[in-house]
Amino acid sequence: MNELLSVVVPVFNEREVLPTFHSRVMAVLESLSTSMTVQLLYVDDGSTDGSSDWLQSQMGEDASLGVLRLSRNFGKEAAMSAGFDHAEGDAVIVIDADLQDPPELIPTLIEHWREGYDVVYATRESREGEQWFKRKSAALFYRVMDRLSDVPIPRDTGDFRLLSRRAVDALAKLREQHRYMKGLYAWIGYPQKAVSYARDARSLGRSKWSYWRLWNLALEGITSFSAAPLKLATWFGLFTSLMSFGYGLFFLLRTLFLGNPVPGYPSLIVIILFLGGVQLVCLGIIGEYLARTYNESKGRQLYFVMDYRPCGGLHPRDAHSDNPAVTDGS
Structure with a gap:
């Protein structure tokens, strides 16, 4: 043939x-x-x-x-x-x-x-x-x-x-x-x-x-063939939670033994901003996967x-x- x-x-x-x-x-x-x-x-x-x-x-x-x-x-x-x-x-x-x-x-x-x-x-x-x-x-x-x-x-x-x-x-x-x-x-x-x-x-x-289109293509590739970013977000969240717990325990012990000094506002702001940034990054990763699930569900x-x-x-x-x-x- x-x-x-x-x-x-x-x-x-x-x-x-x-x-x-x-x-x-x-x-x-x-x-x-x-x-x-x-x-x-x-x-x-x-x-x-x-x-x-x-x-x-x-x-x-x-x-x-x-x-x-x-x-x-x-x-x-x-x-x-x-x-x-x-x-x-x-x-x-x-x-x-x-x-x-x-x-x-x-x-x-x-x-x-x-x-x-x-x-x-x-x-x-x-x-x-x-x-x-x-x-x-x-x-x-x-x-x-x-x-x-x-x-x-x-x-x-x-x-x-x-x-x-x-x-x-x-x-x-x-x-x-x-x-x-x-x-x-x-x-x-x-x-x-x-x-x-x-x-x-x-x-x-x-x-x-363009670099923007290449970036979007990279996201397509990673989110289509790997759940690693979701796992990374989970481990990152767990790590920051442990760090926050440890930092909170440190302040508790310092207050008990050394009193409660008023200074500490800058470190408090840094911690809040850091944790807020981590949360937004993790939500963004979850959002990327959720958006793709939403688009697939339309069946177009x-x-x-x-x-x-x-x-x-x-x-x-x-x-x-x-x-x-x-x-x-x-």
Whole structure:
């Protein structure tokens, strides 16, 4: 049976880099189409910079190209989930359109998939074009996640990876609202293998990941795959309670033996502020988990589709066709 490969590309305001990315990824897929059927599915996550118009213009030129447009910007995690839901391949590759992850690595991922691995993920050896603080904070985050998570999550690994059909089907059963895909990839299990590569700098356009969005993503990851912050809040509360009890006992004994001097207002204020701060931090941690429980209880859809043009597929017999037929879809 001929193998089918689906490549899923989440897109949000990447008009500047899309032509270059499309040219490079199609060159790779055409080289693969001599031995397997390939499909390229773009997931437009509510772009407003003309990315949607460019993708629509390309559909008439390539039968292997499909476009899935979401009704608004739902976020990258939801866009990737939408792509997995609509990908038909025996193997599915997800890759960003910013060209920091090289499409030329795709054949290597496929080789390891054919060896029997269900998830083949690309691990960064270096991160070119990024500020020192971002590189160090990212490295620290991955190491913290590795320690806190209930399942081992690969370090320095993004979303660029290949998943087998059974891995994609397993992900489709996980419909939680607060999605940290890097954790979900690890949680489903199955044989997994790392492939190292040097990450390139973004060639065109600007990153959509501000420090605020990265911080929120970090919170998603920690709260989705670890209850350690809640346990930390419990132990921190117990520790401060013991310290407060000991401090109170000290003042009791000092009053009994030395009297009750009036001075002590500054130390009292410091203690009150310290305990108040600890309480607020612990309440904030509990609030983060409670908010996620509240959102999950609503049972909302992960995304809504504006329109969908499915992939026709570039078959081995079409690999050298100048004008492959376009299959209409809805």
